[in-house]
Amino acid sequence: MNSSRLTACAVLTSLVIGSHALAVEGDPARGHRIFGACAACHSLQPDQNMTGPSLAGIWNRKAGTLPSFTRYSPALKSSNIEWNDKTLDEWIADPQHLVPGNQMMFPGIRDDRQRADLLAFLKQETTPGRAQMAQQGGPMGGMTGMMGGNSVANLKQLDAAERVQAITYCKDTYIVTTANGQQRKFWERNLRLKTDSSSDGPEKKAPALVRAGMMGDRADVIFAEPSEISALIVAKCD
Numbered sequence: 001m002n003s004s005r006l007t008a009c010a011v012l013t014s015l016v017i018g019s020h021a022l023a024v025e026g027d028p029a030r031g032h033r034i035f036g037a038c039a040a041c042h043s044l045q046p047d048q049n050m051t052g053p054s055l056a057g058i059w060n061r062k063a064g065t066l067p068s069f070t071r072y073s074p075a076l077k078s079s080n081i082e083w084n085d086k087t088l089d090e091w092i093a094d095p096q097h098l099v100p101g102n103q104m105m106f107p108g109i110r111d112d113r114q115r116a117d118l119l120a121f122l123k124q125e126t127t128p129g130r131a132q133m134a135q136q137g138g139p140m141g142g143m144t145g146m147m148g149g150n151s152v153a154n155l156k157q158l159d160a161a162e163r164v165q166a167i168t169y170c171k172d173t174y175i176v177t178t179a180n181g182q183q184r185k186f187w188e189r190n191l192r193l194k195t196d197s198s199s200d201g202p203e204k205k206a207p208a209l210v211r212a213g214m215m216g217d218r219a220d221v222i223f224a225e226p227s228e229i230s231a232l233i234v235a236k237c238d
């Protein structure tokens, strides 16, 4: 082999090794930022389920099998996939391609580099016993929280201004009275009635008023269970 061939060979080899390393070694810190795209629906805390299932311990789990998550689609449950580097990469690239008919409303991330970074972060955060940064509020610990992940407020301890005592309904208006004696009026389309039965949810019979919307004209009232909703709301006009 002459020397120019040798050089070409060396360049080729390093290119191959280089791109291989690119595909495998993501950067968890960059991946943390990309996880912002997932955090509105997925927590990394075990069994903290939101729109989507908790991703804690996802590696080597069979798809659609986390016992505490009760909203899996039939498509995902019957997919027979086990989550690993390869299947997770395919899922994040194009969920509907890997499991047609699944119910994750997410278009996918086409960029190889971004997926590698995201997977590096997820592996670090979801494998028990690894050094973790999101849960311990590491360098960017607060960030996923701000993006909506892992951030549902705990409603067990409420200020008087947040604890709902009475709701009356007149024409198109809800009047919400809180424990500090304040009354607020909401157009009926601006007040959402919700439940949270989890450990983050309110105590029974102590529903929470949670402000929503930029202008403070909207709010959620979150109850411990559905039966409390109509029991509390009284239709009357003064």
Ligand code: HEC
Binding pocket: 035, 037, 038, 039, 040, 041, 042, 051, 052, 053, 055, 058, 062, 063, 064, 065, 066, 071, 072, 073, 074, 075, 076, 077, 083, 088, 091, 092, 101, 102, 103, 104, 105, 106, 109
């Ligand atoms: C809009 C909400 C939403 C977003 C955003 C979202 N997911 Fe999901 N995810 C879901 C839902 C819902 C499911 C369950 C789908 C089903 O059962 O068909 C799911 C399922 C999954 C699963 C399979 C879990 C299991 O137990 O089998 C993985 C892995 C996953 N998502 C990862 C991600 C990642 C990584 C991102 C960000 C790149 C992301 N998801 C973004 C809602 C979301």
